[in-house]
Amino acid sequence: MDSCGGTEGGVRKRLFAVSALPTVVDLDPASCATSLNRISRNLRMTGAILVIDAERKLVCDSQGNPAGVDFSERPYVNDGLGADADSLVVGTYTVSKLTGAAVLPVAVPLIRDGSVIGVVATAIRLDWLQERMAERNLSGGGTVTLADREGVILAHAPDPGALVGATMPETLLSKVQSAEPGTLEATRIGNGDRTIIGYRPATVEMPVFVSAGLSSSQAFHIINRTTWASLSMVLFSVVAAFIAATVVGDRFILRPVYRIVGVLESYKAGNLASRTKMAGQAGELGLVGDTLDSLLDELEARRAAAALSEDRRSLLVGELRHRVKNTLAVVTAIARQTFPRDERLHSFSQRLSALGRAYDLLFAGQEGHPEAPIADVVKAALAPYEQGAETPFEIAGPPLMIQAEGGLALSLVIHELATNATKYGALSDRNGRVLISWTSANGRITFTWHEQDGPPVSKPERVGFGSLLIGRAFPASCRPEVKLDYSPDGLKCLIEFEANLPSAVTSLAG
Structure with missing residues (x-):
């Protein structure tokens, strides 16, 4: 089948080469016949090469036949005249009009100035x-x-x-x-x-x-012979496998496998020094054992490096915590000395204190990313505003963890809300209450502060620093949305945000 494809490809190239000859394109009978005779002189697989014009008349051929022979009844000629420029037309079984031999004709269109002016044809000799x-x-x-x-x-x-x-x-x-x-x-x-x-x-x-x-x-004779040969080979393989399993398998397969499994079980049980010590033993299982030892050595080295890295990280976190607290204390002292009689100093000191308490809570004893329960962050921020045994705060929300970046911002916002409530809102009245709640959905936390039973509330004429702090405390990475509702029956603040660290919200129960 491949030879047929190769024959077709050779004929195609030859016909297209002939169709590009100037003597052929010009339909000059004498010059055309000379060129075709020279090209086909050593060809055995094909018959004559013909050039036929658009009137289905022979112009010239490689064997010197007279021009004018009519080929209009030949389907391959008509198909060639209607074919695309790069098409090869293959006919059907044909008896040559010029030689009387049985052939398979092929043809390509002859193109001049973009128009089909005839065909170039030949035939594969069936003999x-x-x-x-x-x-x-x-x-x-x-x-x-x-x-x-x-x-x-x-x-x-x-x-x-x-x-x-x-x-x-x-x-x-x-x-x-x-x-x-x-x-x-x-x-x-x-x-x-x-x-x-x-x-x-x-x-x-x-x-x-x-x-x-x-x-x-x-x-079927070949199939039967192959079947019997296959059955004999299967029988021989079964016998050989039995011998190998009983005589060789125990020593060279089972024992090394049990040794490797034993080392894995020992390592799993906590014996980190357990090794197969199969380096140098021949065979694939010896290579597996040696590779396993290398893997366990690498795991032990990585575990030691990770432990050392964690110790260093914990030391750095502790040092950072200490330095931040010292910095807050220094800032507070500088403010008191610089503005000793400024009435805003007390508010500034309280804000730093709220930040320090949140920092202590979020970074105390952390071995991973600094985080703390939201409930603890809320209670730490509200501690200075508690009024004895009867608290004015009603706190409710699921047990969620919050990362440091969001926790610090939330602590500052709660402090500002509580300070404002003490001066103007629900906490300025003995009967006032504050309902605090939070929920979580789709990786975002919704925090609500709702004051009740306090003096009537009205929207301030200007935006103070506290309002600006509430709106801008959260970093942009938390994608915060803050809404303040100055309803006459009590201020309502709704804050929706997300943390920008992995595992931003994790259930304590989980």
Whole structure:
């Protein structure tokens, strides 16, 4: 089948090369015939090369036949005149008008100035094709058949006889233009033997039907012989496997496997020094044991490095915490000395104190990312505003953790809200109450501050520093949304935010 494709490719290149010759394009009979004769002198697989004009008349050929021979009844000529510029037209079984030989004609359009002015045609000689098939030297009842797209036999091996030029039996004829390759069982052409046939239908790309058959008796003989050989090999393999399992397996497979498994179980139980010590032992299992030892050594080295790194990190966190607290204390002292009589000093000191309490809570004893329960952050921020045993605060919310960045901001906001409530809101009245709650959804925390039973509330005429701090305390990475509702029955503040660190909100119960 590959040789057929190679033949078609060679013919295609040759015809297109001929169609580009100036003597051919000019349709000059004398010069054209000389060029074609020189090109085809050593060609055996094809017949004459023809140049036929748009009137279906012969212009010249490689064998010196007279011009004017009419080819209008030849389908491949008409198909070539209507084909695309780069198309190769393959005809069907044909008896040459010039030589009388059986051939398979092929043609390409002849183009001049973008218009089709004729065709360049040749033909694959079927006797040459039959010789190539005979060289296959088929044996054991094998057959090969080539046919055109109409089911006419072009070549047949091993016994062409009168088959070339005949139409294939209906069994194969129905498969010539089927959609997919396939197999079937049919009666062999010529002697009536049952044959298993594999076929490839004719297509646009390869317009030749190809089938290869093998005698049923010969095929099953090969299958039976292969089956018995396979059964013998299976029996031998079973015996060999049994011997290997009983004699060799225990020493060279089971013992090393048990050794590797034992080391893994020991390591899992906490014996981090457990190793197979199989370095240098031959075989794949020795390599596995040595590789396992290397892996365990690497894991132990990484564990030690991680522990050392964690110790250093904890030391740095503790040092940072200490330095931040000292910095807050220094800032407070500087403020008191710089503004000893400024009435805003007390508010400033309280804000720093709230920040310090939140910092203590969030960073105390942390071994991972600094975080703390929201409830603890809220209570620490409200501690200076508690009024004895009866607290004015009603706190409710699920057990959620909050990271340091969001926790520090939330602590400052609660302090400002509580300070404002003490001066102007619910905490300025003995009967006033503050309802504090929070929820979590889709990785975001919604915090609500709602004052009740206090003096009437009105929206301030100007925005003070405290209001600015509430709106800007959270960093942009938390994507905060702050809403202040100055309802007459009590201020309501709603803050929605998210932390910008991994595991920003984690359930304490989980």
